[in-house]
Amino acid sequence: xxxxxxxxxxxxxxxxxxxxxxxxxxxxxxxxxxxxxxxxxxxxxxxxxxxxxxxxxxxxxxxxxxxxxxxxxxxxxxxxxxxxxxxxxxxxxxxxxxxxxxxxxxxxxxxxxxxxxxxxxxxxxxxxxxxxxxxxxxxxxxxxxxxxxxxxxxxxxxxxxxxxxxxxxxxxxxxxxxxxxxxxxxxxxxxxxxxxxxxxxxxxxxxxxxxxxxxxxxxxxxxxxxxxxxxxxxxxxxxxxxxxxxxxxx
Amino acid sequence: xxxxxxxxxxxxxxxxxxxxxxxxxxxxxxxxxxxxxxxxxxxxxxxxxxxxxxxxxxxxxxxxxxxxxxxxxxxxxxxxxxxxxxxxxxxxxxxxxxxxxxxxxxxxxxxxxxxxxxxxxxxxxxxxxxxxxxxxxxxxxxxxxxxxxxxxxxxxxxxxxxxxxxxxxxxxxxxxxxxxxxxxxxxxxxxxxxxxxxxxxxxxxxxxxxxxxxxxxxxxxxxxxxxxxxxxxxxxxxxxxxxxxxxxxxxxxxxxxxx
Numbered sequence: 285x286x287x288x289x290x291x292x293x294x295x296x297x298x299x300x301x302x303x304x305x306x307x308x309x310x311x312x313x314x315x316x317x318x319x320x321x322x323x324x325x326x327x328x329x330x331x332x333x334x335x336x337x338x339x340x341x342x343x344x345x346x347x348x349x350x351x352x353x354x355x356x357x358x359x360x361x362x363x364x365x366x367x368x369x370x371x372x373x374x375x376x377x378x379x380x381x382x383x384x385x386x387x388x389x390x391x392x393x394x395x396x397x398x399x400x401x402x403x404x405x406x407x408x409x410x411x412x413x414x415x416x417x418x419x420x421x422x423x424x425x426x427x428x429x430x431x432x433x434x435x436x437x438x439x440x441x442x443x444x445x446x447x448x449x450x451x452x453x454x455x456x457x458x459x460x461x462x463x464x465x466x467x468x469x470x471x472x473x474x475x476x477x478x479x480x481x482x483x484x485x486x487x488x489x490x491x492x493x494x495x496x497x498x499x500x501x502x503x504x505x506x507x508x509x510x511x512x513x514x515x516x517x518x519x520x521x522x523x524x525x526x527x528x529x530x531x532x533x534x
Numbered sequence: 535x536x537x538x539x540x541x542x543x544x545x546x547x548x549x550x551x552x553x554x555x556x557x558x559x560x561x562x563x564x565x566x567x568x569x570x571x572x573x574x575x576x577x578x579x580x581x582x583x584x585x586x587x588x589x590x591x592x593x594x595x596x597x598x599x600x601x602x603x604x605x606x607x608x609x610x611x612x613x614x615x616x617x618x619x620x621x622x623x624x625x626x627x628x629x630x631x632x633x634x635x636x637x638x639x640x641x642x643x644x645x646x647x648x649x650x651x652x653x654x655x656x657x658x659x660x661x662x663x664x665x666x667x668x669x670x671x672x673x674x675x676x677x678x679x680x681x682x683x684x685x686x687x688x689x690x691x692x693x694x695x696x697x698x699x700x701x702x703x704x705x706x707x708x709x710x711x712x713x714x715x716x717x718x719x720x721x722x723x724x725x726x727x728x729x730x731x732x733x734x735x736x737x738x739x740x741x742x743x744x745x746x747x748x749x750x751x752x753x754x755x756x757x758x759x760x761x762x763x764x765x766x767x768x769x770x771x772x773x774x775x776x777x778x779x780x781x782x783x784x785x786x787x788x789x790x791x792x793x
Contacts, residue, residue: 307655310646311736315602318639323609335537336598339590346587347652351659354580358571362559365567378562385554391547392738403759449723450714457707464700473699473762480733480769485588486552488731489656496664507664508720515657516726519769 300345359493367501379440384433392481397421400474431525435517449513456520463527471530479519545589607744611751644686647737648679677779678728681772689764693748699763706770713777721780729769
């Protein structure tokens with residue numbers, strides 16, 4: 285292996301570091317302004333605050349550099365390889381595995397499922413409560429993971445076939461509107477939120493690169509028109525699936 | 535807070551988060567595609583950067599911004615603060631407009647956390663690359679941030695007033711449906727995507743803290759029941775603002791005097 289050339293690596297970081305600092309500025313301003321003007325509290329622990337901000341900026345820069353040299357090329361290349369292989373069943377299997385696997389392990393979803401389970405087990409006491417919580421949280425996570433798997437399958441099929449996205453989204457919205465009044469009241473908020481938490485910071489760049497890569501390597505597809513939309517579907521299907529779960533169990 | 539154990543814990547959590555993706559990719563790469571990844575040391579290095587970066591980022595957020603933001607969100611929702619020194623009965627409901635600082639904070643925190651959201655940075659980079667620079671990454675991110683700000687503000691208003699969540703969602707959907715009809719076709723998939731992208735690493739914890747603080751402090755609200763729904767509204771309004779941004783751009787660039 286060739287020795288790593290450090291100079292371009294350093295140059296690679298200079299831009300992202302500056303941009304990360306700029307991206308963080310609004311939060312710092314908002315919190316600073318509210319702290320001094322509204323609460324009229326001096327900032328405590330200024331040292332830890334500064335160290336934390338430094339870490340945030342370095343971390344965000346590393347992430348962006350990693351996107352450009354790792355995640356984006358990988359997604360792109362896998363999309364090209366799948367297009368060259370030309371096997372739709374394997375592509376579908378990959379999409380499902382990616383959606384299901386990443387969502388089931390998603391920390392934000394685990395947190396929401398835990399809270400929803402506490403809500404569902406409200407009437408129960410002691411051991412019955414604990415048992416109900418665990419089974420409920422697991423069922424909820426399975427349902428959402430299944431929904432995201434299905435979303436990515438529909439999404440890649442859409443790219444391959446060239447179906448327009450907005451019909452799928454409108455259909456999904458209509459389904460949500462029809463199912464909402466039928467579902468038990470307490471599941472509605474949980475269902476709506478579960479759509480927002482499924483798309484994690486590592487899954488998003490990978491699916492975006494995959495979608496755009498597929499759309500660019502299939503003839504007659506426009507990367508802008510056909511490449512995006514996977515994330516939208518992945519945030520819509522969990523709402524439908526969780527509402528259905530609520531109706532079936534209610 | 536001791537940073538070193540926090541860092542290893544964060545790295546451990548991030549690793550666990552990417553494990554399923556890595557397994558899926560390796561299995562398909564080895565058994566199905568049967569092609570080696572071009573320049574794989576570079577890809578591995580990139581993956582390492584993403585992992586380490588995300589871990590460091592989260593530790594920094596937890597050391598610097600989350601505690602302050604969460605404390606503020608809780609404080610802003612307290613009746614003593616909302617009543618601002620005037621007499622009030624502690625179980626009385628304050629009129630919704632007394633919560634103006636809360637709405638302002640909700641908007642500001644929605645906008646500023648969205649600007650810093652790594653997933654949105656990634657999508658904006660990709661969109662600008664694919665469109666050959668026609669969609670500017672910064673403009674897209676500002677439009678999404680504005681939508682998220684409006685969403686968090688409306689969501690807080692909903693918790694204060696107790697109006698049912700579906701009303702807000704359904705009205706939002708109707709706006710999206712009408713806009714889809716009129717907006718430039720190229721932007722539609724990207725606009726739909728921007729909703730799910732907003733609600734991620736930075737935004738969710740702070741927005742959830744705000745929801746919890748409000749639902750726990752406004753009389754008659756239950757944090758378990760009313761705390762839900764804020765993320766959903768936050769994810770919906772960026773779709774509206776991104777399409778509006780494209781419509782505005784198309785309208786400004788359109789030659790005048792025709793039709």
